[in-house]
Amino acid sequence: MRRILTTMVAALVALAAFGADRAGAVPSFSEQTGQPCTTCHVGGFGPQLTPFGRAFKIGGYTQSGGDGWASKIPLSAMVQSSFTSTQQGQSPPPQHYNTNSNPSLDQISVFVAGRVSDYTGGFVQMSWSGVTNTSRLDNTDLRPFTTSVTLGSHDLRIGTTINNNPTVQDPYNSTFAWGFPFMSSALAPTPAAQPMLVGAFAGNSLGYTAYAWLDRALYVEAGAYTTPSPWALARFGSDLGGPGAIAGAAPYARIAYEYQWNGQAVHAGALFMRADVNPPTGVPFQSSGVGGQDRYTDYAFDAGYQFLGDGTHIVTLQGIYVHEDQQLNASGAGGSFALNQVRANIAYWYQNTYGVTLGWQNTWGSLNPAYGTANGKPNSNGFTAEVDWVPFGKAESFGSPWANLKLGAQYILYTQFDGGRSNYDGNGRSAGANNTLLLFAWLAF
Numbered sequence: 001m002r003r004i005l006t007t008m009v010a011a012l013v014a015l016a017a018f019g020a021d022r023a024g025a026v027p028s029f030s031e032q033t034g035q036p037c038t039t040c041h042v043g044g045f046g047p048q049l050t051p052f053g054r055a056f057k058i059g060g061y062t063q064s065g066g067d068g069w070a071s072k073i074p075l076s077a078m079v080q081s082s083f084t085s086t087q088q089g090q091s092p093p094p095q096h097y098n099t100n101s102n103p104s105l106d107q108i109s110v111f112v113a114g115r116v117s118d119y120t121g122g123f124v125q126m127s128w129s130g131v132t133n134t135s136r137l138d139n140t141d142l143r144p145f146t147t148s149v150t151l152g153s154h155d156l157r158i159g160t161t162i163n164n165n166p167t168v169q170d171p172y173n174s175t176f177a178w179g180f181p182f183m184s185s186a187l188a189p190t191p192a193a194q195p196m197l198v199g200a201f202a203g204n205s206l207g208y209t210a211y212a213w214l215d216r217a218l219y220v221e222a223g224a225y226t227t228p229s230p231w232a233l234a235r236f237g238s239d240l241g242g243p244g245a246i247a248g249a250a251p252y253a254r255i256a257y258e259y260q261w262n263g264q265a266v267h268a269g270a271l272f273m274r275a276d277v278n279p280p281t282g283v284p285f286q287s288s289g290v291g292g293q294d295r296y297t298d299y300a301f302d303a304g305y306q307f308l309g310d311g312t313h314i315v316t317l318q319g320i321y322v323h324e325d326q327q328l329n330a331s332g333a334g335g336s337f338a339l340n341q342v343r344a345n346i347a348y349w350y351q352n353t354y355g356v357t358l359g360w361q362n363t364w365g366s367l368n369p370a371y372g373t374a375n376g377k378p379n380s381n382g383f384t385a386e387v388d389w390v391p392f393g394k395a396e397s398f399g400s401p402w403a404n405l406k407l408g409a410q411y412i413l414y415t416q417f418d419g420g421r422s423n424y425d426g427n428g429r430s431a432g433a434n435n436t437l438l439l440f441a442w443l444a445f
Contacts, residue, residue, distance in 0.1 A: 026076040026113040026123065027401045027445060029056070034066035036395035037404065042306070042314055044352040044393040045406045045442070047178040050308060051216075051258075051265050054171040058213050060143030060159055061114060061121035074114030074123075080106040081130075082440040084185040088433035094131075094187045102187050105130030106440075109138060119145055131186040136203060136237030139177060140164045157213040164236075165202040166225060166252060169209065172267060174302040174318040177202070180345040180359050181384055183408060188436040192418050193363055193371045193378030195324040195341050196296040197273055200242035201225060201250075204233060209252060219256045224249035225275070230285035243277045243294060243331075245287035250275035256302075263309045271300040279330050292330040299323050312351055319344040324365075331370050339365035339378055352394055359384035374426040377419025386410040393444075404444040412436045 030037050033056065038044040040053030049057065056063050064071070082104055089099030097104070106129065113123035122142035128135045146159030161169045168177035176198050184190075194200070209223025227245040228236065256269025274297040278289035302320035307313075319342070326337040345359035365378045386408055393404040417431035418424050424431060 026111055027404060028074045028076045028111070028113050029061065030401035031066045031068075031070040032074070032114050033063050034071070037401055038311065038352045038394050042308075042316055042347070042352070043349050043355050043388065043406075044390050045404060045444070047182055048173045048180075048316065048347075049171060049178075050306070051260055054258075055216065057169075057171050058146075058157060058159070058211070058219070060119070060146035061123065062116075062118055062143075062146065064115065074112050076111045076113055077445055078107070078109040078111070079443045080108075080183065080440065082106050082183070082185060082438055084187045085437045086188055086433065087435040088429070090189065097187060104187060106186055119147055121146075129186070134237060137164065138203065139168045141169045154215055156215075158211070159213075160210050161207070161221075161223075163207045163209075164205060165199075166197060166205070166207060166273060167271070168202075169207070169221075170254065171219065172256060172269065172302065172304060174267075174269075174304045174320045175271065175300075176320075179320070179343065180318065180347075180357060181386065181410060183410065183438070183440050183442060185436055185438045188412075188438070189417075189434045191363060191378075191380035191382075192373055193339060193365065193368075193380065195298055195300075195322045195339055196243065196275060197271065197298045197300060197322055197324075198341070200296075201227075201246070201275075203236065204228070204238040204241055205246065205250075207252060211254075216260075217258055219254070219258070219269070221254040222252065224251050225273075226250070227287075233285045239284055240280045240287055243275075243296065244279040245277065247276040247278050247289055247293050263307065265306045265308075266304070268303040269301070271298070271302070273298045277330075289330070294330050295325075295327040297325045314347075314349040314352065316347045317345070326368070328368075328370060337366045337368045337370075339363070339368075345384075353390050355386075355388040355390070357384075357386045357388075359386075371418070373418040374424065375419045379416055379419050380414065380431075381416040382412050382414045384410060384412050402445050406440075406442040408438075408440050408442070410436075410438040410440070412438075 042048040085101045093099040107127050109125050109127040111125050115121040124140045125138035127138040142162040144160050148157045163169045165177050167175040205225045206228055207225040209221050211221035213219050226249050251274055253272045256267050258267035277294045278287040281288050300322040305317045307315040321342045324339040341363045343361045347357040349355040361382050363380045367376045369376045371378050388408040390406050414431040414434050417434050422430045
């Protein structure tokens with residue numbers, strides 16, 4: 001079964017080689033539905049979804065409505081470039097870059113994204129990184145089957161997903177795959193400790209889940225994730241990374257409830273994932289459970305609010321809290337540990353053109369040498385401020401829907417980093433030395 005599903009993903013990647021965008025805001029979706037990007041996305045660019053956008057995603061990307069030849073071709077592309085400057089240079093510097101103030105071509109992506117039939121759709125993203133000069137199968141969300149059924153006076157949408165990153169299929173931007181910040185520097189230092197759900201299995205796993213959506217309000221999803229074979233990982237361009245390879249299947253569950261009224265929407269939900277993991281051996285794509293296995297169990301609670309109004313003034317709030325229990329029987333740390341993280345952000349957009357977002361991320365937990373920090377502590381605290389301008393990406397924009405451009409400036413301020421405020425690394429570096437200015441351009445077409 002795994003080989004069959006792996007082959008399906010590989011076949012779609014092969015199609016992507018002939019041309020394709022990011023799930024954030026793919027122009028092919030706009031052509032397919034006949035709707036401007038602002039119908040599905042806050043800021044006209046994404047990846048933050050509106051209620052319409054969430055319905056489109058849960059519906060398996062199958063909604064139609066566009067006309068003309070372009071509505072039948074599910075191809076888009078994306079280019080991201082940036083300039084990164086930290087308060088203090090890095091020593092040693094990132095490979096092939098200066099110690100500080102570095103321009104970079106971050107990513108070029110091609111996508112196959114759209115409907116196959118009334119019951120099947122999805123998207124596949126293939127990306128090349130100009131920072132690492134590597135290619136990989138990026139965020140992928142396939143919907144082999146979805147349909148709506150009527151239960152008395154109730155509407156029930158059911159469906160299935162095959163994806164390669166826990167939460168990439170999730171319709172709410174309070175979770176991690178499509179959560180704020182939507183653009184990050186690949187050259188700036190970042191805190192070492194992150195819960196499993198944040199990205200430990202991004203791009204190096206295969207998830208098989210089924211979901212149900214009742215009356216466009218109650219969303220329930222359940223399934224499991226596995227790690228592909230070393231052969232498949234090599235073809236996908238993804239090493240094990242993080243904690244290692246999933247042993248057997250890792251159960252995953254999601255529940256959320258959304259209420260909409262007068263151009264507003266609010267939701268609250270919870271997630272669960274547990275994985276028994278064979279640590280990596282140090283050889284590419286290889287792991288071993290000879291010395292035992294590590295177990296990670298994540299519980300998350302999230303919520304969000306959107307005021308969309310008539311599109312002139314838009315306000316959104318997102319938040320998520322994660323608690324992780326770690327039983328490290330195989331890694332060098334040994335024993336039981338706990339890790340916690342909270343993320344929250346608030347954004348304001350004017351006419352889906354000018355945006356300001358403020359975010360906060362705080363991580364804390366028990367002393368654990370496995371994080372690799374000098375003091376063994378995971379504690380980090382940072383604040384993010386971002387301003388955005390979207391000159392192209394709305395219904396009335398030049399070249400709509402194929403000309404989409406976002407220009408942004410982001411600043412991250414750290415008050416604590418990898419367990420310390422000053423000399424956190426034992427070499428005199430302070431948390432504030434990692435404060436990061438990011439200027440970026442994001443083009444989708």
